[in-house]
Amino acid sequence: MIDIGGGMSRFTDAVLAMGLRDVTILDLSQVALDAARDRLGPAGGSLTWLCKDITTWSPTRQYDLWHDRAVFHFLTDPADRAAYIESLTRAVRIDGHAIIATFAPDGPDRCSGLPVVRYSPENIAVLLADSFAPVAHRRHLHQTPKGAEQAFQFSLIRRVG
Ligand SMILES: C[S@@+](CC[C@H](N)C(=O)[O-])C[C@H]1O[C@@H](n2cnc3c(N)ncnc32)[C@H](O)[C@@H]1O
Structure with a gap:
């Protein structure tokens, strides 16, 4: 899988802890990757640790599972979103x-001072409909360290041919 x-x-x-061993972590920040590796x-x-920008990265292999919490919503430029979707489509194997x-439609419109795009599971499904079928979705109220609540949507989608 890739996070x-x-x-x-x-x-x-x-x-x-679940026993997965073929795990890749991709992040723009070497500092964050080093901190995780040290921990x-x-x-x-x-x-496998990849210090890459998801909007310019070219996957060189395929994965069974792609996980992204709180990255896609930072992509406010349509060209960056298109690049993300291209990599997602190439990197996830058929049936992966x-x-x-x-952030959900009623979630924050900014995070860490940066603007975000908020999505419903239906928005995600439509955006990725060319290559992914929706499987399930879940709403989650995230408690920040300062005690605020942030509404998230989690979409599980399956790569189709
Ligand atoms: C809000 S944090 C979420 C971290 C983690 N996924 C979580 O849920 O706790 C966003 C992370 O995405 C990384 N990030 C932001 N833009 C990125 C990009 N274009 N390519 C790769 N990583 C990016 C940041 O460095 C940061 O570690």
């Missing part, structure tokens, strides 16, 4: 899956 914008998130710890210690040595989590 897009994995940054310092503990998602990687969770997938390792994981020896367990991080078996992972992607989980794309973004």
Whole structure:
């Protein structure tokens, strides 16, 4: 699997605990990748770490699962969104899956001072309809460290031919 914008998130710890071993973490920030690798210690040595911008990265292999929490919604330029979708489509094998989590329509319109695009599961499905079929979606209210609530939508989609 590949975690897009994995940054310092503990998602990687969770997938390792589940027994997954072929795991790639991609992030724009080398600082974030180094912090995650340091935290994981020896367990991080078996992972693939890619310091890349998702809007310019070209995948060189395919994955069963693509996971993105809170990256796609930062892409406000249509050209960047098109580049992301191109990489997503190339990187996920037929019948593989992607989980794309973004702020929901009633979520914040900015994050860390940056503008975001908010999506419903229906928006995500329409945007990716050429190559992905919707499977399931879930709403989640994320509690920030300062106690604020942020509404997310998580879309699970399947790569179709
Ligand atoms: C809001 S954080 C989310 C981190 C993690 N996915 C989580 O849910 O906790 C966004 C992450 O995406 C990375 N990021 C932002 N734009 C990116 C891009 N164009 N390409 C790759 N990573 C990017 C940031 O460096 C940061 O680590």
